[in-house]
Amino acid sequence: MAATARAAAAASSLAASSVGADCTGCRQQRTLPTFTGFRVSKHKAQASPQKLQRPSVKVRAAMDDKKAGSKRDIKAEASAVELSSAVAADVKNGARSEESIKDVARNKAAHDVKEVFRAKYVPFTPGVATTEEYSLDEVLYRSKNGSLLDVQHDMEALKKYDGQYWKNLFDSRIGRTEWPYGSGVWSKKEWILPEIDNDDIVSMFEGNSNLFWAERFGKETLGMSDLWVKQCGNSHTGSFKDLGMTVLVSQVNRMIKKGRAVRAVGCASTGDTSAALSAYCAAAGIPAIVFLPADKISIAQLVQPIANGALVLSIDTDFDGCMRLIREVTAELPIYLANSLNSLRLEGQKTAAIEICQQFNWVVPDWVIVPGGNLGNIYAFYKGFQMCKDLGVIDRMPRLVCAQAANANPLYRAYKAGWDKFAPIKAAPTFASAIQIGDPVSIDRAIYALTNSDGIVEEATEEELMDAAAQADRTGMFNCPHTGVALAALIKLRNKGVIGPNDRTVVVSTAHGLKFTQSKVAYHSNEIADVTSRFANPPVTVPENFGKVMDVLRRELDKRGDKIK
Ligand SMILES: *Cc1c(COP(=O)(O)O)cnc(C)c1O
Secondary structure (H helix, E strand, C coil), X not given: CCHHHHHHHHHHHHXXXXXXXXXXXXXXXXXXXXHHCCXXXXXXHHHHHHHHHHHHHHHHXXXXXXXXXXXXXXXXXXXXXXXXXXXXXXXXXXXXXXXXXXXXXXXXHHHCCCCCCCEEEXXXXXXXXXXXXXXXXXXXXXXXXXXXXXXEECHHHHCCCXXXXXXXXXXXXXXXXXXXXCCCCHHHHHHHCCCCCHHHCCCCCCCCCCXXXXXXXXXXXXXXXXXXXXXXCCCCCCECHHHHHHHHHHHHHHXXXXXXXXXXXXXXXXXXXXXXXXHHHHHHCCCEEEEXXXXXXXXXXXXXXXXXXXXXXXXXXXXXXXXXXXXXXXXXXCEEECCCCCHHHHHHHCHHHHXXXXXXXXXXXXXXXXXXXXXXXXXXXXXXXXXXXXXCXXXXXXXXXXXXXXXXCHXXXXXXXXXXXXCCCCCCCCCCHHHCCCCCCCHHHXXXXXHCCCCEEEEECHHHHHHHHHHHHCCCCCECHHHHHHHHHHHHHHHCCCCCXXXXXXXXXXXXXXXXXXXXXXXXCCCCCCCCCCCCCCCCCCCCCHHHHHHHHHHHHHHHHHHCC
């Protein structure tokens, strides 16, 4: 009921606390030296190559031997064996032929002046005063009364530095390989998990995904001049879930090192969460367990955790069923729960919003459209923009749009009903399978985010989302169905005149299209019931015959030739 009232009260308290972000008086204290960059000393840089060459010389010798004839193959094999045992000995002794980027970071951190930034868990109950708070080192997902948790930063400490300081710091870290700041997420470390040791971080240098300028799609389809797609799916496991998972797995890694009883990390998943969890756990050497709804995720998504060595349980239910089960299991076993109920992930995901501002030279776009299912990400975007605003990095909020599949639209229904009547639904199948969720865990977070950003919820039918993805693909993108949902929402809002022709608009692409080739193939083969594939482009089958090939080319080039003069 009171979601709207709570949200409004919280908004005004947030606004009140954001005054006075700049403070010229503290300039002298600004000793954080972290953005001066760091170079490996010449001495070390020169010493290392010789050591590195040793194995490669052997490999070359082995290969030369191989070329010299079959008689020498035994020798080649022997060399190879010798090489691998040499490597094995190095691994066993922990030998490194030069300082790793982690060593460099460790040495540097030892000499850094430490500014004390802190973060903690508080209950997510906007507008309701509470003294309840917890250390991030606790294994905890909900507050005493069962509400979600939120990671709250010490904003007063952060506000000792003005907006320009943060912009300079973050800009200085882009495009480097300095541990851990080469990651788009950890380049914002002070705003994410300020207290974690760099050594405990598990990162694949995720984030820093490109903004695609949708020039042709904007101009030709929508009459828009300033349309962009944030390619969050151009990432290690092919979805934005990497942004959150690096934070969660890093924190778990820290807790395990501190002796917490965590035997594995588990999640229920519509596909992308399990892929990200499995990869990060594999990189850290932590066991991963994933509960997947049988036959409801793409083959690419299924094979990812399998390849990364996770324990994969394929369960004959939907996502909501898997979620219920894993909650029961984690209450019994020391398995850390990695679902987006877990507020650590949202800290990483919010960096995509900060990055968008950064990519526009710290100017806020007018609209940001995010496809939503469990609804953690829409709140993460809100949180990222809000933090930028509170810390003087941007001067206003963008308007947020959450886009849902019409087959899984509980948020859309609540929006249409004036926010007060949220009711979970049974989600019907959708090609946007990662958002086939009827009972979103972050519903309160999403309502809060949207009511505080003058937000909108839009929906897309299966035909609308597949057509939108395919139409945009024709202009050079390769969209997943979820991005199709966001693009379809954009088309509708543009057609209604809600989004203007010159509004700077960012569509968030949440996954890589290559994860969803099955539905794309079905679309282009015109094989989807109740969907007229308006932009289908099936391959033309031609016999091996020059005349027939020429016929096809003449016919097809005439059809497509409007751009070729
Ligand atoms: C997880 C996911 C979403 C939905 O994010 P929520 O935080 O659950 O709303 C959208 N698209 C893709 C590709 C996803 O993997």
